Each structure stands twice: as structure tokens, then as C-alpha cells.
Amino acid sequence: MAALHISEQSLTATALPSKTDENQLGKKIVVRLPVLFCGLLLAVVANSHAEELPANLDWLEVVAFARHQTDYSGVFVYQYDNRVETTSIVHVNQPDGEYEKLESLDGPQREIISHDGRIWGFVNHKMVQLGSNYGHGNFPSLLPEQLAALKANYKAKLLGVARVAGYNTQVILFKPIDNLRYAHEIWVHTDSGLLLKAAVLGDNNKVEEQYAFTQLQIGGKIDRSWIKECDKAAAKLKDAPPANADIKPINSGWVADMLPSGFKKTLEIERLMHGRHAPVTQMVFSDGLSSISIFIEPNDRDEDDEDGLSSRGAVNLYHKVMDKELITVVGEVPPRTVIQVLDSVRYNGK
Amino acid sequence: MKQKISVLMDGELFEDEAETLLDQIKRGSDVDNDWDMYHLIGDVLRQPEHIHCGMSNKIRERMEDEPVVFAPRVRAVKQRMRTFALSAAASLSAVGVVAWMSLQISPEVAPQLAMQQTAFRPASMQIKPDANDYLAAHQEFSPSADLNGGASYIRTVSYSNGAAQ
Numbered sequence: 001m002a003a004l005h006i007s008e009q010s011l012t013a014t015a016l017p018s019k020t021d022e023n024q025l026g027k028k029i030v031v032r033l034p035v036l037f038c039g040l041l042l043a044v045v046a047n048s049h050a051e052e053l054p055a056n057l058d059w060l061e062v063v064a065f066a067r068h069q070t071d072y073s074g075v076f077v078y079q080y081d082n083r084v085e086t087t088s089i090v091h092v093n094q095p096d097g098e099y100e101k102l103e104s105l106d107g108p109q110r111e112i113i114s115h116d117g118r119i120w121g122f123v124n125h126k127m128v129q130l131g132s133n134y135g136h137g138n139f140p141s142l143l144p145e146q147l148a149a150l151k152a153n154y155k156a157k158l159l160g161v162a163r164v165a166g167y168n169t170q171v172i173l174f175k176p177i178d179n180l181r182y183a184h185e186i187w188v189h190t191d192s193g194l195l196l197k198a199a200v201l202g203d204n205n206k207v208e209e210q211y212a213f214t215q216l217q218i219g220g221k222i223d224r225s226w227i228k229e230c231d232k233a234a235a236k237l238k239d240a241p242p243a244n245a246d247i248k249p250i251n252s253g254w255v256a257d258m259l260p261s262g263f264k265k266t267l268e269i270e271r272l273m274h275g276r277h278a279p280v281t282q283m284v285f286s287d288g289l290s291s292i293s294i295f296i297e298p299n300d301r302d303e304d305d306e307d308g309l310s311s312r313g314a315v316n317l318y319h320k321v322m323d324k325e326l327i328t329v330v331g332e333v334p335p336r337t338v339i340q341v342l343d344s345v346r347y348n349g350k
Numbered sequence: 351m352k353q354k355i356s357v358l359m360d361g362e363l364f365e366d367e368a369e370t371l372l373d374q375i376k377r378g379s380d381v382d383n384d385w386d387m388y389h390l391i392g393d394v395l396r397q398p399e400h401i402h403c404g405m406s407n408k409i410r411e412r413m414e415d416e417p418v419v420f421a422p423r424v425r426a427v428k429q430r431m432r433t434f435a436l437s438a439a440a441s442l443s444a445v446g447v448v449a450w451m452s453l454q455i456s457p458e459v460a461p462q463l464a465m466q467q468t469a470f471r472p473a474s475m476q477i478k479p480d481a482n483d484y485l486a487a488h489q490e491f492s493p494s495a496d497l498n499g500g501a502s503y504i505r506t507v508s509y510s511n512g513a514a515q
Contacts, residue, residue, distance in 0.1 A: 081476065267491050274483050284491045293488035310477040317477050317484060328481075330488040 059156075059172055059188055060147065066193030068098060073223070074165070074216035075105065080209035080313030092222055099227050113230045120230060127233035145264075150288030153177055153262040154184075162187060164196040165213040174289060180260035180337045181290050182208060182314055192218050200314035202334060209313030246272040252281045254296055258344030260337060262287045273297075292331035292341060299326040309335055318342050355384050359392070414439055 073090040086105040091098065097116050104110040113120040113127075120127050159171040169187040176183055183205075187197035199210035250270045263285040270279045281296040299321050307320040318338040319328040322345070329342040354371050357363045363371065375381045390403065414435070477485065 269491075271487070273487065280487075282487060282491070284488075286492075291488070291492045293484070293491065295484055295487070308475070310475050310481065312477045312485070315477070315485060315488075317481055319481075328484050330484050332492075 059170065059193075060150070062193035063186070063188055063195050066189075067195065069093065070192055070194055070218060071222055072192075072194065072216060072218045074213050076211050076213045078209070078211040079207075081311075086214075090222060090226075092224055092227070094224075094227060099224075099230065101226055113226065115230055115234070118234075120233060127229070146286065146288050148288075149262055149264060149286065150174070153181070153287045154289060159185070161190070164189075165216045167191075167196060167216065169196050177262075178260060179203070179334070180340070181287060181333050184289055187212075189218075194218065200332065202314075250281070252283070252296065253348050254281060254283065254294070254345060255348045256283075256285075256294060256341050256345045258340050259285055259292070260287070260333075260340075263292060266291070290332045292329060292333060292338070294341065294345060295328040295330070296345070297326050297328075299324055309339065311335065351381065352384055355381065355388060359385075359388055410438075411443075 071092045073088070075086060075088045078085045078087065085107070088103045088105055090101045093099075098114075100114045102110075102112045102114075111122045118129055120129055122128075154174040154176055157173045157175065159173050162169055162171050164187045168190045170190050172186050172188065174184040174186075183201040185199045185201060186195055188194070189196050194216075196216065197210070197212035200208045202208045247269050248271075250268060252268060252270070264287075265283060266286050267282070267284040269282050271282055273280045276297060277300060278298050283294045283296075285292045285294075309316065309318045311317065314332045315330065316333065316335045316338045317328065317330045318335070319326060320342055321327075327342055327345050329338040329345075331338055331341075351374075354363065354367070355375075358368055358371055371381075375385055386406065
């Protein structure tokens with residue numbers, strides 16, 4: 001008896017009636033008249049559920065704009081891989097551009113300030129430049145082509161209103177057209193357009209990572225004393241090379257044939273990377289919401305780096321040695337996608 | 351009777367008694383329902399995440415859709431089968447509508463089960479600290495940072511930290 005029961009259970013996955021299978025439904029209507037009534041009923045119910053709104057992409061422009069133009073301070077939690085991190089953030093606009101300060105509230109103390117495309121951090125009580133924000137300048141960087149790509153690769157759906165950190169938000173779901181990318185759900189403050197919560201959803205709607213403000217002050221009196229310190233440190237480094245001196249655009253001749261549809265190349269550069277002797281080629285592809293980077297470098301690393309897949313939250317990384325090159329694919333896309341992309345990387349000559 | 355079914359499910363009924371009971375189950379629909387209900391209760395207790403409700407009906411319904419080959423020589427049987435199929439399909443579709451409508455009440459259930467078959471997630475481990483450079487470099491040029499909001503901030507914090515050490 002028990003055995004029979006188990007086998008029944010394993011059948012369920014295939015035996016469930018598919019609610020969208022209207023072709024099948026159509027056949028039934030032709031063959032079996034009594035079903036007609038039920039079919040009609042189904043169709044009516046199905047229609048009442050199809051309240052998909054076509055274009056909710058205006059929201060995104062608001063989000064991209066608000067992210068830069070609003071002064072705010074608050075605390076948000078970031079959850080990934082069964083971990084939770086709490087971070088405070090201050091974002092202000094000054095005459096000479098945007099300033100943003102992030103401070104980790106748990107674990108080792110970390111503080112990051114970004115301004116003018118540069119990222120600063122305190123290491124041993126000294127402010128040093130950690131990196132740059134090449135892609136995102138001081139202005140809303142949501143380009144029309146990015147919006148168009150997003151529209152082609154995701155279905156936007158308004159899911160109603162919800163409260164986050166005491167504010168009313170509009171919930172929007174971006175459902176991907178295939179299973180090679182994650183779904184994204186965002187909670188946008190209805191008044192300011194600030195992104196108050198965001199979740200990346202994988203298979204079975206599993207939350208791969210999410211972040212949410214727990215406390216937020218929009219506008220009003222915001223502490224700006226730290227800006228002076230940042231400017232002082234920046235002034236000392238006036239002679240330092242510009243942030244992107246070690247980066248140059250190239251045409252490497254490398255291609256990836258199996259990128260999911262809709263991923264367009266946004267960048268191809270040669271750059272120096274920490275601990276590497278030779279420059280590394282980096283290609284970046286975007287589908288409007290997610291992006292994939294491909295790194296190609298000569299395999300001259302001493303340690304035996306085994307091939308493999310690793311992940312942190314929604315970001316997956318896969319690397320593999322192909323002939324003489326070490327190839328690494330990173331992106332906020334499912335594991336199957338980084339593997340598929342890497343396996344299709346080849347040199348196409350110059 | 352209910353007692354007996356419960357004992358049978360636990361596998362503690364004697365063979366001859368079990369046979370009689372199974373005969374009854376085959377005949378009487380009441381007993382059949384009890385049998386289903388007890389298994390459903392068992393399922394819920396064992397694994398509350400996935401509850402298969404009205405499964406045998408669904409299986410029966412799917413089997414209806416399978417092509418049936420009727421041998422041309424037995425007309426009477428064919429006729430009887432068709433009558434049976436028509437009425438069975440009607441009642442099963444009604445059940446299907448109810449089941450489908452109940453699925454609509456909790457919309458997550460259907461896609462979850464449907465996707466279980468295609469879900470493919472190779473074993474993966476945590477990204478090692480020495481790969482932080484790649485993550486930072488990826489983050490730096492990721493064109494969709496504006497739409498990922500806080501996630502991209504926090505990534506910047508943790509990756510940069512790794513690079514500084």
C-alpha cells in the first residue's frame with residue numbers, strides 16, 4: 001500500500017491540470033459537448049484574472065531619477081544566503097554633485113563614501129580610494145535603450161500597494177520571459193519614487209536576495225559634516241591618476257554565442273586587476289535589469305584554482321580554464337545561465 | 351470501519367481482513383473517500399509544504415487526455431466506452447474547474463509544482479573572498495545598478511572591503 005501511495009505522489013507533478021493549457025481545453029470542447037459549459041466557465045474566470053497592465057515602465061524612470069535627486073538618510077537590511085546585514089545610508093546633493101555614505105552597522109566596521117564617480121573607504125582610519133563607479137554618473141542613468149531592453153525581456157505587473165518602513169509603496173513585479181534570468185520585485189515609494197524594498201526571485205519564487213529599508217527619512221535635516229572630510233581626502237589625492245586610468249576600451253575578438261536573448265553588450269574593456277600581471281579583458285552585457293560580465297585573462301595564476309560555480313545572493317560566478325585562458329562569468333542571473341554563457345565563449349579572431 | 355482503514359494504512363491489519371477491506375474500498379465510495387482523506391492528513395503532517403489534494407481525480411483526468419485506441423470490431427464496447435467517457439469527462443471537468451479555482455486562490459502553488467520538474471540548480475558554494483575582485487569589477491560597470499538600489503550599494507561595500515584587505 002505504501003509503495004502505491006508513493007508512486008501516486010511522484011505522479012502529481014505531471015498530473016496537475018495546467019491552468020493555461022487552453023489548446024487542450026479547446027480539443028475537449030470539440031470532442032465532448034458536456035464539457036462546453038465548464039470550458040466557458042473556465043474562460044470567464046481566466047479573463048477576470050488577466051489584469052496585466054502593459055506599460056509600468058514609467059515607474060522605473062521615476063526610480064532612477066529619485067535615486068539620484070532625493071536627499072535621504074536611513075537604515076536598510078540586506079538578506080542573502082541566510083545572512084542578514086544592516087547598513088545605514090545617507091545620500092545628499094551638493095552643488096558639486098552627489099555624496100553618498102554607507103556604514104555597516106553589524107560585523108566589522110566599514111564605511112564607504114562615494115562622490116564624483118569615486119568610491120572612498122576608511123582603512124586604518126585613513127581615507128583611501130577603493131574603486132570607481134564608472135557606469136553610474138551623477139545623472140539618472142536609465143537610458144532609453146535600457147528601458148526598451150527591459151520591456152522586451154520582462155513583463156511588468158503592478159501588484160498593488162504595500163507599506164515599507166512606514167511609507168506607502170507601489171509593488172511591481174518584473175517577470176522574465178525565460179528561466180535564464182531572475183524575476184525582480186520592487187517596492188517603490190509612491191510619493192518620492194525611492195526604491196524602499198527589492199527582492200530577486202529564482203525558481204519556485206525562492207528569494208535569492210532582498211533588501212528593505214527599515215527606517216528612512218526623506219528630505220529634512222540631514223547630517224552633512226562628513227562631506228568636508230571626504231573633500232579633504234580628495235584634495236590630497238589631486239595628483240593621483242583619474243579613477244579610470246587603468247581602463248581602456250578595446251575590441252578583444254572574444255564572443256559568447258549562448259547569451260540569453262536580449263542581452264546586449266554595453267562595454268568591452270581591458271583593465272588592470274588587483275593581483276594580476278596581465279590586463280584582463282572584461283565584457284559587460286545587460287538585458288535592462290540584470291547584467292553579465294565575462295572576464296578573460298591568461299591563466300598564469302599560481303594557485304590551482306579549481307573550475308566551479310559559486311554564488312552570493314543573486315550573484316553567480318562560474319570560472320573555468322579554457323586552453324590558455326582563465327574565463328570567469330559573473331552576473332545576477334541563475335547558475336544555469338552563467339554556465340551556459342561560459343561554455344559558449346570563444347575567440348573569434350580580430 | 352474508519353478504525354480498520356487507519357490500521358490498514360499503518361500496515362497492521364491481517365492479510366485476510368485487509369483483503370476484505372480493500373474489496374470494500376473498491377466498491378464503496380464512502381470508504382474510498384475516507385482512504386483518500388487519511389492519506390491527505392498523513393501528507394499534511396509529514397510535509398506541509400506540498401499538499402496534493404484531489405490527486406487521483408487529476409490523474410484520472412490526465413489519463414482521459416491520453417489517446418485511446420478502440421479496436422474497430424467491438425462496436426458495443428466502443429459505444430459504452432464513449433458514453434462512459436462523456437459522462438466521466440463532464441464530471442471530471444467539473445472537479446477540474448473547482449480544483450483550478452482553488453488554485454487561483456493561492457496562485458503560488460501551481461507554478462511552483464510546474465517548475466519543480468524543470469528546476470535545475472547545480473551544487474554551488476559561497477563565493478570565495480579572492481573572487482571579490484570580479485564581483486567588484488562586475489558591479490562597477492553594471493548598467494542596471496540604479497534599479498537594483500540597495501543591493502548594489504551593499505555589494506559595493508562588501509566587495510570593496512575585500513579588495514582593500
